[in-house]
Amino acid sequence: MKKKRLIWQLFPTYLLVTLLALATVTVSYSREMKKFYLDHTAAELTSRAHLILPQLKSLMVAQDYNTVNKTVNTQAKYAATRITVILPSGVVVGDSDESPVQMDNHANRPEIARALKGSIGNSIRYSRTLQKNMMYVAVPVTIEKRITGVIRTSVPVSDIDRKLGDMRLRIILAVLVISILIAGISLYFSRRISRPIEELEAGAQQFAQGNLEHSLAMPDSAELAGLAEAMNEMAAELDWKVKTAFAQRNEIRTILASMVEGVIALNPNDRIINMNQAAADILEVPLPKEERRNLQEIIRHTAVEKLIRDSRTNNEPTSCDIVYNKSSEKTLHVRCAPLKDADETRIGTLLVIDDVTKLRQLENVRQDFAANVSHEIKTPLTAIKGFVETLKHHDIKDTAEQDRFLNIIDRHVIRLTNIIEDLMKLSVIEQDAMEKEIDFQAVRLIDVLQSAVDIYQNAAEERDITIVLTCDSDITIQADPSLLEQAAGNLLDNAIKYSEPGSEVILATSVTDTEVSINFQDHGIGIMKKHLPRVFERFYRVDKARSRQLGGTGLGLAIVKHITQTHGGHVSVESVVNKGTTFSIHLPLVAAKEEKSEA
Ligand code: ADP
Numbered sequence: 001m002k003k004k005r006l007i008w009q010l011f012p013t014y015l016l017v018t019l020l021a022l023a024t025v026t027v028s029y030s031r032e033m034k035k036f037y038l039d040h041t042a043a044e045l046t047s048r049a050h051l052i053l054p055q056l057k058s059l060m061v062a063q064d065y066n067t068v069n070k071t072v073n074t075q076a077k078y079a080a081t082r083i084t085v086i087l088p089s090g091v092v093v094g095d096s097d098e099s100p101v102q103m104d105n106h107a108n109r110p111e112i113a114r115a116l117k118g119s120i121g122n123s124i125r126y127s128r129t130l131q132k133n134m135m136y137v138a139v140p141v142t143i144e145k146r147i148t149g150v151i152r153t154s155v156p157v158s159d160i161d162r163k164l165g166d167m168r169l170r171i172i173l174a175v176l177v178i179s180i181l182i183a184g185i186s187l188y189f190s191r192r193i194s195r196p197i198e199e200l201e202a203g204a205q206q207f208a209q210g211n212l213e214h215s216l217a218m219p220d221s222a223e224l225a226g227l228a229e230a231m232n233e234m235a236a237e238l239d240w241k242v243k244t245a246f247a248q249r250n251e252i253r254t255i256l257a258s259m260v261e262g263v264i265a266l267n268p269n270d271r272i273i274n275m276n277q278a279a280a281d282i283l284e285v286p287l288p289k290e291e292r293r294n295l296q297e298i299i300r301h302t303a304v305e306k307l308i309r310d311s312r313t314n315n316e317p318t319s320c321d322i323v324y325n326k327s328s329e330k331t332l333h334v335r336c337a338p339l340k341d342a343d344e345t346r347i348g349t350l351l352v353i354d355d356v357t358k359l360r361q362l363e364n365v366r367q368d369f370a371a372n373v374s375h376e377i378k379t380p381l382t383a384i385k386g387f388v389e390t391l392k393h394h395d396i397k398d399t400a401e402q403d404r405f406l407n408i409i410d411r412h413v414i415r416l417t418n419i420i421e422d423l424m425k426l427s428v429i430e431q432d433a434m435e436k437e438i439d440f441q442a443v444r445l446i447d448v449l450q451s452a453v454d455i456y457q458n459a460a461e462e463r464d465i466t467i468v469l470t471c472d473s474d475i476t477i478q479a480d481p482s483l484l485e486q487a488a489g490n491l492l493d494n495a496i497k498y499s500e501p502g503s504e505v506i507l508a509t510s511v512t513d514t515e516v517s518i519n520f521q522d523h524g525i526g527i528m529k530k531h532l533p534r535v536f537e538r539f540y541r542v543d544k545a546r547s548r549q550l551g552g553t554g555l556g557l558a559i560v561k562h563i564t565q566t567h568g569g570h571v572s573v574e575s576v577v578n579k580g581t582t583f584s585i586h587l588p589l590v591a592a593k594e595e596k597s598e599a
Contacts, residue, residue: 007187007194014186019171019179027177033171034164035485038135041160045153046135048079055150056085056094057141060149069094069354082134084152086112093149098129106152111138117149118142124157133157188530196224204231212239221261242374262353265339268306270295273348282355284326301505304334308349312338315346321356330357372539375394376419376554380412422555426538427561431482445475445516448505450494452488456496464501470508475516479567487563490556491583497550499524500583511589513567518585528578536561560585 023354052075065085072083077098085094085328090107092100106112114121115138127134132149196219203216212235216228257265262279266272268355271292280287285298296305303322311318317337324330333356337350362509386403396402432438446469453467458468461468488507495505503523510517531542541547547554557571564571564585575581 005194005195007190008127008594010190010193011186012256012297014190018182018186020176022175022182024170030168030171033167037160037164037167038124041135041155044154045081045135046120046139048081048083048150049137049139049153051075052083052520053080053139053141055542056149056151058142060085060141061143063098065093069100069332072096079153082130082154082156084154085463086138086152088116088147088149095129109136110137111136111152112544114138114148115152116147117139121150121152127154130417135160189378196221199232200224200228203228207231207235208236212236212242262351262352262355264295264353265352266295266308266349267292268346268348270349272298277350279353282330282332282353283324305353307334307336308351311349321360329434330355330463331360336545350551358433369538372554373423377416380416380419381388383476384416388564415548415553417549419553419555422553422559425486425559426555427558429562429566433562436568438483440478440480442476442483443479443481445477445509446471446473447477448481449482449488449509449518452485452492453507455485455489456492459493460496463496463499465496465499466504467496468504468506468508471505471518472509472511475511477510477516479587483563483566487560487585488518488520490560491585494583495520495522495524495581497552498522513585513589515589518587520584521580523580526581528577529575532573532575535573556571557583 018394030154052071055071055075059065059071068085072085072094074095081096083094083096084092084103084106086106087200090105090112090362092103092106094100096104108118110125111121111122111123118141120139121138122136126132131453135157136152136154137151138152140147141151162436164457186386199219200216203214206214214235214346216232218225229307233477256274256276257275257278259276259278262282263276263427264272264279265274267310271294272288274290275298277287283299288298295308301322301324303320307320307322315338316337319333319335322332322334324332333354335352338346339350339351348386352387387409390396391402391405396405447469449469453469457467492507499505506519506521508519508521510519527542530541534540535542536557537559541552541554561571562586567587569585569587572584573581574584574588
């Protein structure tokens with residue numbers, strides 16, 4: 001229902017009350033006026049009767065009724081009043097308006113009857129003689145305490161009515177003018193009361209629309225000014241609270257957005273209250289746009305559901321690793337904790353998700369590595385120990401046999417030394433990379449590659465292998481030359497080791513928009529496809545016996561991969577069995593370009 005405006009409630013009420021009061025005053029005033037006027041007329045008529053009383057009294061004593069009638073007529077003209085003289089018998093002996101002879105007996109007229117009893121009679125009634133309403137006043141004429149007649153004065157009521165009508169008209173006109181004035185004043189005061197309230201209402205609406213910086217103007221009245229002040233204070237307080245809440249929400253959002261861990265906050269019905277971008281990225285789902293989506297609409301995972309159930313039942317944090325399959329298989333560490341408010345009341349559940357795929361893989365690699373290291377070291381040690389025991393406890397006279405045993409021991413010692421050296425190289429590279437102690441400097445790529453070729457030239461010649469190096473002499477890169485030379489050396493060593501005698505090993509470079517590739521191509525035994533993804537792992541060998549026979553440690557490619565990664569690059573391999581293999585080191589071009597501009 002549409003509500004009436006305050007002014008249209010105040011104004012008509014004011015007007016009605018005032019008009020009612022005015023009407024009451026007017027009606028009672030009119031009545032009083034009428035009464036006053038009638039009383040006044042009656043008094044006037046009485047005094048007129050008394051004025052002519054002495055004159056008529058003597059005529060009546062003389063019973064000169066003719067003169068009485070004449071006198072009455074004369075006096076009536078002056079006084080503008082009808083005058084009638086009546087004898088105690090009711091016979092009219094004088095009248096100013098009518099011939100007394102024609103008038104009937106007046107003894108029963110109420111005013112006459114009263115006057116005949118000695119008091120002043122007074123009545124308003126219809127005059128049969130004049131045929132109109134008249135006001136009569138009858139005064140007794142007393143001679144020596146005996147009523148000898150009655151003098152009656154009268155005026156037509158219509159005269160009184162006309163005069164009263166005139167007065168009423170004036171009163172009505174005055175009331176009308178006053179009413180208009182009152183209406184104007186009422187409207188003015190109603191507006192004075194309603195306008196500040198309307199202004200407060202408009203201000204309150206501004207607050208409701210969120211414009212809390214708006215300030216209400218101070219109305220004149222103390223009560224409304226107090227209200228406006230209270231509302232301004234309330235808005236300022238609200239504004240501060242809203243801003244604080246916004247700032248806190250933004251802080252939380254920023255913190256959540258910058259977190260690496262995925263965070264999902266759930267309400268007691270497992271509907272999402274908050275979810276950060278990391279969670280969406282880890283779970284490979286879009287960040288929910290609508291509020292309060294059910295978690296199951298986003299991910300359906302029995303292990304996660306169980307974790308939430310357990311946390312709810314025990315009301316304490318729980319965690320576990322789950323396998324999550326989307327674009328690839330991932331290991332996620334999910335921690336689930338009760339979400340509590342300031343009163344420690346549970347208001348939901350908090351999930352913190354970590355993608356630990358790499359970590360777990362690394363842990364596995366490290367475990368494998370530890371097992372491999374001990375195995376790789378134990379094998380030559382067992383052999384050395386066996387041959388040393390044999391030499392010690394068996395009396396071997398044959399020097400050739402002794403030499404053979406000692407050579408075997410020597411080979412195993414060399415192998416052990418090589419393994420330990422390679423392990424140390426790996427560890428040093430790791431350490432330096434971590435401590436950022438790699439000696440990066442501008443180097444001409446051709447110089448690094450040439451010095452690696454020089455080191456392995458003899459080994460190549462021994463196996464009748466030709467090394468062909470093609471490299472643009474302009475290519476300068478930012479690198480640690482000794483590390484890069486070591487990586488190139490390892491790849492050249494393998495290329496020579498696993499090539500057929502008489503073949504070529506081609507060392508060539510290629511430059512694209514983004515990187516410099518150094519390719520080591522041989523025409524040797526090649527590697528089967530299934531081994532390719534694993535050849536860079538530590539101690540991984542395609543053919544263990546052959547590798548050992550050739551003095552390999554199984555760590556050469558791992559060192560190459562590590563050195564390349566330390567330089568911000570990556571390694572790759574392509575191979576066809578019995579045709580040959582190409583290992584490549586890819587280094588980002590940024591380093592090379594920067595170096596060129598500096599040079
Ligand atoms: P290793 O010391 O045994 O050579 P690497 O880490 O250098 O260890 O190499 C790992 C394995 O990869 C080798 O055992 C070998 O089987 C294979 N491999 C490396 N380079 C070549 C190559 N150029 N041609 C064929 N096989 C290779």
